[in-house]
Amino acid sequence: MKKVDKLGTKTANRDESGRFPQGVSGNPSGRPKSQFGDFIRESTLDGKELVDAVLEVFREARKEKDSEIVLQSATWLADRGWGKPSQEIQGTFNVNTIIDEINKRFE
Numbered sequence: 672m673k674k675v676d677k678l679g680t681k682t683a684n685r686d687e688s689g690r691f692p693q694g695v696s697g698n699p700s701g702r703p704k705s706q707f708g709d710f711i712r713e714s715t716l717d718g719k720e721l722v723d724a725v726l727e728v729f730r731e732a733r734k735e736k737d738s739e740i741v742l743q744s745a746t747w748l749a750d751r752g753w754g755k756p757s758q759e760i761q762g763t764f765n766v767n768t769i770i771d772e773i774n775k776r777f778e
Contacts (some may be wrong), residue, residue, distance in 0.1 A: 722748065 684695045692699045715721050725744050732740035 722751070 684691055684697070684699075686692050712718060721747075725747055729741060729744035729748065732744060734740075
């Protein structure tokens, strides 16, 4: 039997307080697939035309010595070809100290 919330809407997978129990998803089907992404892939030969367009911009900018456009287009191509580079963060910190500081600000 499905439970009913305050507005009379039937709810599933909820406890008596209306919350999702631990380990139970509020969205069991997951995020819906993007129809726009499918449209772009279908309309651009699975993205090949997009890459070709950016390559054209890159090559033209190199001829014109427009370094800003060359860098932007090269970055776009590299990010999509090999992924964005990871950024290492170095430092030492104490998690408890950080949590205490956050709690102080919200008291």
